[in-house]
Amino acid sequence: MLVQLAWALLLFSAFYEGRKRMIIIQIICSYLATIGFGIIVNIPHKALNSCGWVGVLGWVMYLVVKAADGGTMLANAVAALAIGLSSIFMARRLKMPMILFNIPSLVPLVPGGQAYKAVRNFAIGNDLAAISNLVQVAMIAGAIAMGFFVSELVARTYFRIIIKH
Template sequence: MIILELFLCFVATATFGIIFNIPLRLLWWGGLIGVLAWFIYSTLPIYDFTDVFAAATAAFAAAFTSHWLAKWIRVPVTMFTIPGIIPLVPGGRAYSTMLAFVEEDYLQGLELGVETLLQAGSIAAGLVFALSIFSFGKGVGQRYETD
């Protein structure tokens, strides 16, 4: 069952890569990064980690792999990062949040809304943390001075 889930994740990630005009030679890499992210995100809750931590860890892994691969292949990192985090986006949870508000179940809507925002924030934090690792040492001290 997990093999089918990962295969469908690969197809969905590669499809989003096509939507974002990623070159065909890079679609495979983006799909594999998406599968890696989904595998981490779906595996960590089995070991009693929260969904927010799992999303942050999966986003970090996707971004770290994307940065490394972009340096290796010499392409922009967004070619891999954007499709790589697509499986993590909490779209279903956001839909459930809006549905709860429409059905006037405000407490459920607030609960789901907070969970959605926390998960989206953890994805952003994972991306930023990986970026900070790859940009370490590229600050002001690395610039050349012109005299």
């Protein structure tokens, strides 16, 4: 987990040469946002800290892929994959259900901006732009779902191999 995080940070700082202050602000913000949502859905005190780090990992992955011109969909899918895998890891380590970690960490990825634009365009009467925004929302949600699906697949195969050997 820590190695993964360090690796992500390295890649990230390579893309953002000279903008280190912004990266630190993004990391602090994603940590706080994840913990805040964790408090709203009442996850156990013990899980709060690790949950915050899972959220940071997901958001950093998102930013890394976006900075490398990967596109919004790929960025969301990769971030969801990272969140899924690290929350499975945390669930195993702390012996708690997995949803404690992936629900709060997912919150920064929710397509709030696009959904907002869709609602706004519908309200103004700009239906065509609104529908294009809605399609974007649906595709981002699908990308996040794919990321989770792949993470579960990877984890299941991995544990099956471990049990066999």
